[in-house]
Amino acid sequence: MLARHRRRALFDEEPVVPKHPKRDPSGWNALAHWYDGWVGEDGSDHHRHLAIPATLDLLQLKRGETLLDVGSGQGVFAPYAARAGAAYTGVEVSPALLGLARQRHKTHGRFVQGDARQLPRLLPARRFDAVVFLLSIQDMNPLDDVLRAAAAMLDDGGRLVILMTHPCFRIPRQSGWGHDADRDLRFRRIDRYLQPLKVPMKAYGPNRSGVSVSFHRPLSHYVNGLAACGLLVDALDEITSHKAGTSKAEQRANAEIPLFVGLRARKIARTED
Numbered sequence: 523m524l525a526r527h528r529r530r531a532l533f534d535e536e537p538v539v540p541k542h543p544k545r546d547p548s549g550w551n552a553l554a555h556w557y558d559g560w561v562g563e564d565g566s567d568h569h570r571h572l573a574i575p576a577t578l579d580l581l582q583l584k585r586g587e588t589l590l591d592v593g594s595g596q597g598v599f600a601p602y603a604a605r606a607g608a609a610y611t612g613v614e615v616s617p618a619l620l621g622l623a624r625q626r627h628k629t630h631g632r633f634v635q636g637d638a639r640q641l642p643r644l645l646p647a648r649r650f651d652a653v654v655f656l657l658s659i660q661d662m663n664p665l666d667d668v669l670r671a672a673a674a675m676l677d678d679g680g681r682l683v684i685l686m687t688h689p690c691f692r693i694p695r696q697s698g699w700g701h702d703a704d705r706d707l708r709f710r711r712i713d714r715y716l717q718p719l720k721v722p723m724k725a726y727g728p729n730r731s732g733v734s735v736s737f738h739r740p741l742s743h744y745v746n747g748l749a750a751c752g753l754l755v756d757a758l759d760e761i762t763s764h765k766a767g768t769s770k771a772e773q774r775a776n777a778e779i780p781l782f783v784g785l786r787a788r789k790i791a792r793t794e795d
Contacts, residue, residue, distance in 0.1 A: 553734060554618035558596055563626050569598055569657070572782060573685050576761050577656055580683045580786045583608045587651040590675055592638050592668075593658025597623030600630035608652075613644060638662050641671040650675050653682045659744075660686050663720070663737045666747055673751035678791040682753055684744065688760065688783040694721040694736045701771070708775035716740050741783070748787040759784035 564570065577599070583589060585607030591599050594612030596619055603610040610631030614620045615638070623633045636644040639662075653672045655662075662668045672682055691697065696714040701707070719738040745755055761782040 551616055551618040554616055554622070558619075558622060561596060561598065563596070564598060572761055572763065573657055574599065574602055576759050576782065576784045577654060577683055577685045578602060578606070580685070580757055580759060580784050581652050581654060581681070583652065588649075590641075590645075590650040590653045590672075592641070592653060592655050592672060593662065594623060594633065594656075595619050595658070597627035597630070597633060599654070599656050600627040604630040611645070611648075611650070613638065613641065639664075639667045639671050642674045645675065648675065649677045649680075651677060651680050653680070655682075655684045655686070657685060657687075659684050660689075660736050660738070661734065663735075665737070665739060665743060666750070669747045669751050669753075673748075673753055673789060676753075676789045678789055680789045682748070682787050682789070684785045685782060686784075688780045689738060689741050689744075690715065690783075691779055692781065693719070693738050696721075696738070699775070706769075706771050708769075708771040710775070710779050718743065744785060748785070752790045753787035754790060755785055755787045757784075757786040759786075 561569065581589070583603060583606040587608045589603050589608045589610050591597075591603070591610065591612040594600070594614045595616075597612050597614075600610050600612060600623070612623060612631060612633045613636055614623060614633065615636065617635060620633055620635050627633075634644055653675055655672075659665070659668065676682060691710050691712070693712065693714060696719065697710060697712050700709050700711045702709060718740070721736045721738060722734075748755060760780040761784065762777055762779065763781045
């Protein structure tokens with residue numbers, strides 16, 4: 523079953539911002555304090571009004587369940603998981619972000635440093651009821667290796683949730699807004715989509731020394747990659763933003779063109795031959 527849900531919030535959804543690159547922790551450390559200034563202890567407007575509510579809806583956490591947060595950053599999701607009664611574990615490659623998570627959220631769960639591709643080695647003999655990628659998977663590569671590692675951490679019947687910028691409409695440096703003056707329509711321009719891309723982002727941090735990379739893939743790569751790991755998608759959530767605009771065209775476009783997409787997949791129980 524595919525579920526479509528739309529949420530709106532008042533904020534600017536357009537800026538390109540780096541998140542959690544998982545291949546260059548030293549480079550990301552140069553970005554950590556800048557990024558923390560944008561996200562903060564409780565998450566940015568994107569997190570609080572859109573990404574976290576949608577993720578909680580998809581996860582459907584129950585008291586006593588175990589949750590693995592891959593690319594946990596400063597641990598902004600940890601208190602939400604704790605309030606739901608789940609036992610939380612966060613994995614983050616950046617020592618600087620991991621330090622902030624432990625400083626602020628150590629009472630809400632456990633935090634482990636490591637590469638998303640190495641989850642079974644980082645957490646041996648551990649299995650979880652749920653795994654989540656909250657605005658992190660588009661900074662991880664190769665995708666198949668990351669999904670395979672995450673699937674290995676799930677119990678049979680467990681669920682994996684991905685919340686990411688919508689790859690059909692938000693392609694870094696290959697998409698943008700346009701305006702049709704004759705029809706008074708604001709539209710989304712897509713320059714490329716099917717070809718996977720490795721996109722360097724803007725430089726931030728002290729002396730603009732921190733640079734991250736975002737990995738664009740078409741939506742089919744995520745669905746087929748999950749299926750290859752024995753994870754079948756059972757929910758899809760397309761999430762729009764809404765910001766105060768000066769025209770009906772802008773308001774309509776923001777209400778109709780998604781900013782985020784959420785996927786939930788469940789691990790198929792193995793059967794004995």
